[in-house]
Amino acid sequence: MEKSKIKKMDRRDFVKLLAASAAATAVGTPAARAFSSDAKAKIVVIGGGAAGVSMAARLMRWLSSPNITLIDPSDKHFYQPGFTLIAGGIYGKDDVYMEQKDCIPNGVKWIKDSVVEVDPQKRLVSTAGGEKIYYDFLVLTPGLELKWDKIEGISAKEIGVGDAYCLYDYEGAIKTWQGVQKFASQGGRGIFTDTYTKHKCGGAPKKICLLTEHLSRKNGAREKLDFKFCTASKELYDVPFFTPRLLEIYEQRNIPISLNTRVLSIDTAAKKVRLQTKNADGSKSVSTESYDFLHFLPPMGSPNFVSECGLADTEKLPDEGWVDVDKKTFIHKKYPNIISLGDVSNLPTSKTSAAIRKQVPIAAKNLISIMEGKTPSLEYDGYAACPIITDYGHVLMCEFDYDKKEKISFPLSLMDMSTESRLAWFMKVYLLKPMYFYGMLNGIV
């Protein structure tokens, strides 16, 4: 078993760090203020990931008589932002998870099963194992699914075959690190892509591209490598405060960018990828390109039961099935006793756990308001963050809101954050993971 590459920070270290650091960005959030409610009702949480466990923890803290059931089939709770660090060789494979039983708050009833149906009229949830669970209020946080079947020529199990990699699942991240090391020393042509649907952490494909390029320089092999970065979007990054520096980095590092370009299919035997580019006049051109290393993303969407049960947004991106909520309060547009946040929701911001950290206190308070028969009063401004690793040692810490306006947290706001920094690298590699496991999942930050 591979040894952990990062010195473990335990709960005590983390609390000390929080106390010592003004970087405790929780200061000023509703969490920092004492709050308690006597509201009583049965709450069911679907999905115990970043959003579901954090919501359960907040509600356990804020309700005097909580009655919470959480449904999730997984034994392990993954810190997914760590997948990029595994793929870049910065974290070891055991650095990114905890046992789910140690993450779910004491007092929450855990049903270890998958939800297959929600009947919002009857307030009834059905699981694959045949259980039926009634709720008064539903927290819908099952995250998103990687739709491997929507990409021709490769499946999740085949990641790594024909040097086609994807770090968006745990095993894929481990394999990607093998591929990155080989490519960054032997050389060849590397193609890096994202996908055309909304996807979690839009930064990850860029990060692995930049890390690979830097590793090849560290290996003294850069002149043996050719790079191409393809994005299905019309620009590399859409937050004007950060975009110029990111574009400059790609230019300085000689990584050409192909906009409006998506993967149609992969031929792993021939090591060829078929790409489709939307041209300025609206026409589409298709090219087949050879590669020695490919990093791709599958399309993404909500778990199927969301659309099947009439909970999805049917107007905007209907094929992707995101839960239809009010973008400020997180309350479902049709069913006021359902609240949804995180990756599965149609919130028009980046799908990141950094965004969820800001969503949770607002969602929990708004849910309690409804339980008390009041109108939800807290509003979310779309805050999200994406730490783009630009090399081994630097991160461009992108923080922004619904208006794509930069929204830099204290104490980073004291610095020029339009460029990459060592401090942000330190936060990304050493601080954010303990903050997630011991702070966010405990309902503290």
Ligand SMILES: Cc1cc2nc3c(=O)[nH]c(=O)nc-3n(C[C@H](O)[C@H](O)[C@H](O)COP(=O)(O)OP(=O)(O)OC[C@H]3O[C@@H](n4cnc5c(N)ncnc54)[C@H](O)[C@@H]3O)c2cc1C
């Ligand atoms: C490679 C990668 C890099 C990332 N980098 C960053 C980063 O740098 N910064 C950042 O902030 N974010 C990052 N993210 C995004 C972040 O991890 C997600 O936004 C976050 O985990 C979403 O939380 P969630 O609770 O909505 O979903 P998840 O955390 O995915 O949790 C969903 C949970 O629901 C459960 N579930 C699924 N279906 C069902 C069902 N039918 N019934 C019951 N339970 C179900 C799952 O088992 C899972 O436990 C990254 C993600 C990836 C994959």
